[in-house]
Amino acid sequence: MIITYLRSSSFNTHCFCAQQYFLEYVLGMRSPSGIKADKGTIVHKALEILAYIKLTLQNKENIYTDDIVGPINVHDYDLDRIIDAVYQYYTSQFKHHSWSAKDLKDCRLWVNKAITDHNGTFDPRNRNILQPEQHFDIVIDKPWAYYSYKTQSGILDGNLAIKGTIDLITEVDENTIEIVDWKTGRRLDWATGQEKTLEKLQNDPQLRIYHYAVQKLYPHMDHIIFTINFINDGGAFSVCYDKSDLPKTENMIRQKFETIRDTTRPSLNKSWKCTKLCHFGKTTFENSHILPVIEYRDNQICAKDTFMTRCEQIKHDIDLKGINNVIDEYTSPGYTVGKYKAPGSAE
Ligand code: SF4
Incomplete structure (x- = not known):
């Protein structure tokens, strides 16, 4: 299978079912979002705005302008009105659900839980913010990460990248970062059906991929705490990583990359x-x-x-x-898994 990058979501999808990975990440077929996930997006956006409000204060500025809510006076704002504006925006985008008054109530409740549980420790306004919504797209500069595929559009080659967006990066002290990630869903590993315990979280692909990325983005930081806050299912769980964890994470990424790359018939994980x-x-x-x-x-x-x-x-x-003919025939219009090299091009 063609693989040019990994995200924690693509990694987890492959763990759940190789065929589902192929359909989504190679052929570009998308599943419509569920209402629970879309409510999670609303809650995340409200928490992101709170983080930007705090960052604006740290920068000694007065106004934060959000792409959905518009200008916000960081000294005088109404959180419920912010949540309502975010809710209105996303419910007008996600029209395939029947939204009810309870959904808005849930979103307000979950934001409130995120900022008040654990004595407000995870309210972004109580943190020293380094970066809300940290995007990363990091090419792995190792020989094992090289790929080269022959496709209908030419040679596709390069090095594997890891991509993603981290909810919030905060500074604990000059040597320590704490990553905060919120989850509104259940604390379950959907591939195995088992609950995620602290022990299992230590080897969770999302946490390890984010740790790898943050260590590259902030190389001077020695310690990285990853707190995953299951707002509706158990609260905050913290896992600590340092630079000695990187080889294990890199090995995890490498194994997944090689397994996907070498697959010619994705297996079906049939179940209920x-x-x-x-x-x-x-x-x-x-x-x-x-x-x-x-x-x-x-x-x-x-x-x-x-x-x-x-x-x-x-x-x-x-x-x-064969898989190559299926890729040529079934790839969603406009979708590409990576950048193609034109035949004969040196670029
Ligand atoms: S095997 Fe089941 S889970 Fe996997 S893609 Fe097919 S229908 Fe989906």
């Missing part, structure tokens, strides 16, 4: 989750630009003589035509 949680197990290619195929075999997820699910049809075509 296919028809309950996975968009590709619940839908077919009817009404899309791709012709749907009618199932003709016995003992498949979908019944004989019905349309195959998207997942089944792609598997069927990989078996029949």
Whole structure:
């Protein structure tokens, strides 16, 4: 499979199901967002604004201008009005849900929990802010991270990158950073169905990838604390990393990269989750630009003589035509997994 970068979400998707990874990150097929995740986006945005308000105060400025809410006087603002404005914006974007008054109430409640639980320790306004919403896109400069793929559009080559956005980076002292990440969902590893304990969080791919990135972005920092705050399921859990953790993290990234790169037939992780949680197990290619195929075999997820699910049809075509033909035929319009090198180009 073509892989040019890893995010914690793509890493976790691959742990959950290699076929789902292929559909989402190689073919660019997206699943519609769930209402719970979209409420989480609203809560994150409100907390991000609070972090920028504090950063504006640290910089001894008076106004923070947000892309959704507009100018905010950092000495005199109403948090509920900020949450309402963010809510209005996102509910007008995510029109595929039926939003109710309870959803706004939940968003307000969850923001309030995030800033008051643990005696307000995780209220961004009580922290020394280094960077809210820290984006990273870090190319791994190691020989093992090199890739080269022949594609219909030419040679695609380069080094693996890790990408993502970290909710909040705060400074504890001159040698220590604390990363704060909020979760509004359950404290579950969806790949295994098991609860995430402190011990399991120590090796959580998201935490380790973020640690690797933050260590590259802030190389002078010796200690990195990662606090993941499950607002609705157990509160804050903190894991500490230092530079001696980097080889293990790099090995984790390398193993995942090599496994994905060397896959020619992504495996299907069939379970009850296919028809309950996975968009590709619940839908077919009817009404899309791709012709749907009618199932003709016995003992498949979908019944004989019905349309195959998207997942089944792609598997069927990989078996029949090979993965490269499937990539050429099924990649979503406008989607690319990376930058292509034009044939003959030296760039
Ligand atoms: S339907 Fe099941 S096997 Fe297919 S992509 Fe979804 S989770 Fe994986």
